[in-house]
Amino acid sequence: MFTLDNWSADDYNNLTEYLKSHADLKYKAFHSSLIPDDESDSFIGIRMPDMRKIAKEISKGNAREFLNISKTEYYEQRIISAIVTGLIKTENFEDFISLVNNFIPKINNWAVCDGLCAGLKEVKKYKIKFFDYLTNYLESKNEWYIRFAFVIMLDYYLDSEFIDAVLARCDLVNSDKYYILMAQAWLIATAYAKQRETTHSYFLNNNLNDATFNKAIQKCIESRRVSDEDKKFLRTLKRY
Numbered sequence: 526m527f528t529l530d531n532w533s534a535d536d537y538n539n540l541t542e543y544l545k546s547h548a549d550l551k552y553k554a555f556h557s558s559l560i561p562d563d564e565s566d567s568f569i570g571i572r573m574p575d576m577r578k579i580a581k582e583i584s585k586g587n588a589r590e591f592l593n594i595s596k597t598e599y600y601e602q603r604i605i606s607a608i609v610t611g612l613i614k615t616e617n618f619e620d621f622i623s624l625v626n627n628f629i630p631k632i633n634n635w636a637v638c639d640g641l642c643a644g645l646k647e648v649k650k651y652k653i654k655f656f657d658y659l660t661n662y663l664e665s666k667n668e669w670y671i672r673f674a675f676v677i678m679l680d681y682y683l684d685s686e687f688i689d690a691v692l693a694r695c696d697l698v699n700s701d702k703y704y705i706l707m708a709q710a711w712l713i714a715t716a717y718a719k720q721r722e723t724t725h726s727y728f729l730n731n732n733l734n735d736a737t738f739n740k741a742i743q744k745c746i747e748s749r750r751v752s753d754e755d756k757k758f759l760r761t762l763k764r765y
Contacts, residue, residue, distance in 0.1 A: 527579055528586040537594050540579075544569050544601055560600070560634045568600045576601060580608035588613050592627065603637045611644030618651045622658065629662075632669040635704050642676040649681065656682060656690070663694060668702045675708040679715050688720040696732040706737050714744035718751055725755070728762060735764045 526543075529536060553570025557563065583591050588609050595606045610628045615621040625645070632638045648655055655677075662674035675698075678691045695709055713733075717724040731738070742763055746756045 527582040529583075529591075530587050532587060532590045532594050534594060537591075537596065541596075541599070541602070544571055544579075544599070547571060547575070557600075560636050562634050563600060567598070571601045573604075576605050577608055580605050580612065583609050584612035592624075597631050597633075600634075600637070603631050603633070604640055606631065607637055607641040608644050610641065611646060613647075615647050615650070618654050621647050621651055621655070629670060629673060632673065635672070635707075638669055638672050638704075639676050642673065642680050645677070645680075648677065652681065656687060659694075663698060668700075668705055671698060671700065671702075671705050672708045675705070675712050679708070679712040683712075683716050683719045685720065688716060688723050692716065692724065692727045692731075695727075699732070699734050699737075701734070701736065706740060709733075709737050710740035710744050713741040714748055714751075717741075717745050717755075718748055721755075728759065739763055 527540060548570040549572065550570055552572055553565070553568045556570070557565040557568040560568075583605070591609060592606055595609075596602050607628065610624055613624060615624060628641060632641065659674045659677060662670040665671055674694075678687075678694070682688075682691050691712070695713060698705065698709060700706060700709075713724065713727070717728075728742075733741070742759045745751045745759050751759075
């Protein structure tokens with residue numbers, strides 16, 4: 526239905542009307558409450574499995590043309606575009622960066638950001654080059670660019686090859702913006718579960734602000750992948 530060789534404005538409007546005709550209003554109310562920074566009217570009410578199905582259909586056709594005419598009036602439009610972006614097989618690193626940079630300005634909440642990151646499997650193809658490129662986002666003044674970099678590192682770079690560099694980058698960002706702080710803390714807590722020894726040492730010597738440091742400890746304590754013994758120790762490090 527949405528596997529098209531060419532996308533016109535009418536085609537895109539038809540997609541939007543299709544989404545509206547399949548809205549689940551109870552789900553809309555529930556899901557919009559999880560993303561309080563967006564107005565509830567920007568949600569149509571489509572569940573994620575349905576959006577993934579639509580995005581896969583689109584990706585089998587002219588996905589790039591779809592992205593060129595895609596809109597951002599509704600949350601679902603952003604999410605479907607994020608999924609389609611992740612499904613495109615890129616020709617080279619420059620092509621990949623172009624796709625990413627074209628989408629990032631569309632990020633306006635944590636769910637769109639994290640959804641893009643989770644589906645951006647082409648990162649694995651350009652892992653070293655993209656890791657270097659992430660500094661461009663970390664040095665940005667835009668909250669979502671910085672969160673994007675942290676979530677990408679969480680999803681793809683918490684291995685023995687990159688863990689030292691990832692934690693060093695955590696020390697370079699000192700922000701009180703909520704969605705940066707939360708991503709930074711989430712990254713560190715996940716690193717503790719995956720690379721315990723290195724991250725344990727990092728907890729003992731870092732330049733994190735108190736809010737981020739304490740939030741990272743909290744997330745470790747909430748994790749089922751951290752031992753009770755480690756949780757007990759981490760509680761002693763909390764800053765007051």
